[in-house]
Amino acid sequence: SYELTQAPSVSVSPGQTASITCSGDKLGDKYASWYQQKPGQSPVLVIYQDTKRPSGIPERFSGSNSGNTATLTISGTQAMDEADYYCQAWDSSTVVFGGGTKLTVL
Amino acid sequence: QLQLQESGPGLVKPSETLSLTCAVSGGSISSSSNYWGWIRQPPGKGLEWIGSVYYSGTTFYKPSLESRVTISVDTSKNQFSLKLTSVTAAETAVYFCARHLAVVGSDPFDMWGQGTVVTVSS
Numbered sequence: 225s226y227e228l229t230q231a232p233s234v235s236v237s238p239g240q241t242a243s244i245t246c247s248g249d250k251l252g253d254k255y256a257s258w259y260q261q262k263p264g265q266s267p268v269l270v271i272y273q274d275t276k277r278p279s280g281i282p283e284r285f286s287g288s289n290s291g292n293t294a295t296l297t298i299s300g301t302q303a304m305d306e307a308d309y310y311c312q313a314w315d316s317s318t319v320v321f322g323g324g325t326k327l328t329v330l
Numbered sequence: 331q332l333q334l335q336e337s338g339p340g341l342v343k344p345s346e347t348l349s350l351t352c353a354v355s356g357g358s359i360s361s362s363s364n365y366w367g368w369i370r371q372p373p374g375k376g377l378e379w380i381g382s383v384y385y386s387g388t389t390f391y392k393p394s395l396e397s398r399v400t401i402s403v404d405t406s407k408n409q410f411s412l413k414l415t416s417v418t419a420a421e422t423a424v425y426f427c428a429r430h431l432a433v434v435g436s437d438p439f440d441m442w443g444q445g446t447v448v449t450v451s452s
Contacts, residue, residue: 225393257438259377266426266442267377273436310377314437317390319367319379 226315228322235328242298244325246311254313256294262307303329332357334427334443342450348414352427359408360385365430368412370423383410417450
C-alpha cells in the first residue's frame, strides 16, 4: 500500500520560514493536500492541488510538489501556526494521510 | 454555511458494531460537486481514512477495513452513516465526518465535523 512519510517534528523561530515535507513514491505525479490540526480541534485544509489555498487561509502558507516530495512552507511563522500538519494524497482510489508533523514555534 | 455533525454511541463493546451518523446542514448532500467521507484518529495518533461515499451510493473504502465497513447515504435525511463491525479496543478513536471538495485529481476534505469520541471497551 502507498505510504506518505513525514518527520515527526519541526521547530521554527517566530518570523522565520518553516518547511514541512512529505515523501512518497512518485508523489509529484499526484496532487498533495495539507491540513493543520490544533489540539482538540478538527483538521483544517490549508493547501490543496499542491499549491492552492482555500479561502481564508493566510498567504504565508504555500505548497509545492515535485519528484517524491511535497513541501508545505509557512513564511513569517507565527505562534498561532503551532500545530500538527498532515499531508494527504490519493492512490488507486484510496485516501492516504502522512503520519503528521508537529510544528513547534519557539 | 455548510456544517457536519457526527452522532452515535460513545461506547461500543469489543466484537460489536460501531454505528455513526453524520448530519449535513446548510447544504444538500446530493450536490454533484461534493462527496463525503469518514476519518478517525486514535488518541495521540494521526489521521486514518476509513472510506467515502457519493450521494449516488457509490463507495470506496480503505482496503484493510473494507471487509468490515459500510458507508451509506440517506438523501431524504441529508445524512450519511458509518458501520464498522467486529471492533477492537485499538479502534478507540475520534471519528470525523468530512466533505470532499471535488477538484480534479485532488478532492481534499474541505469541511469537517467536530468529531465524536468512540471508546471500544467492555
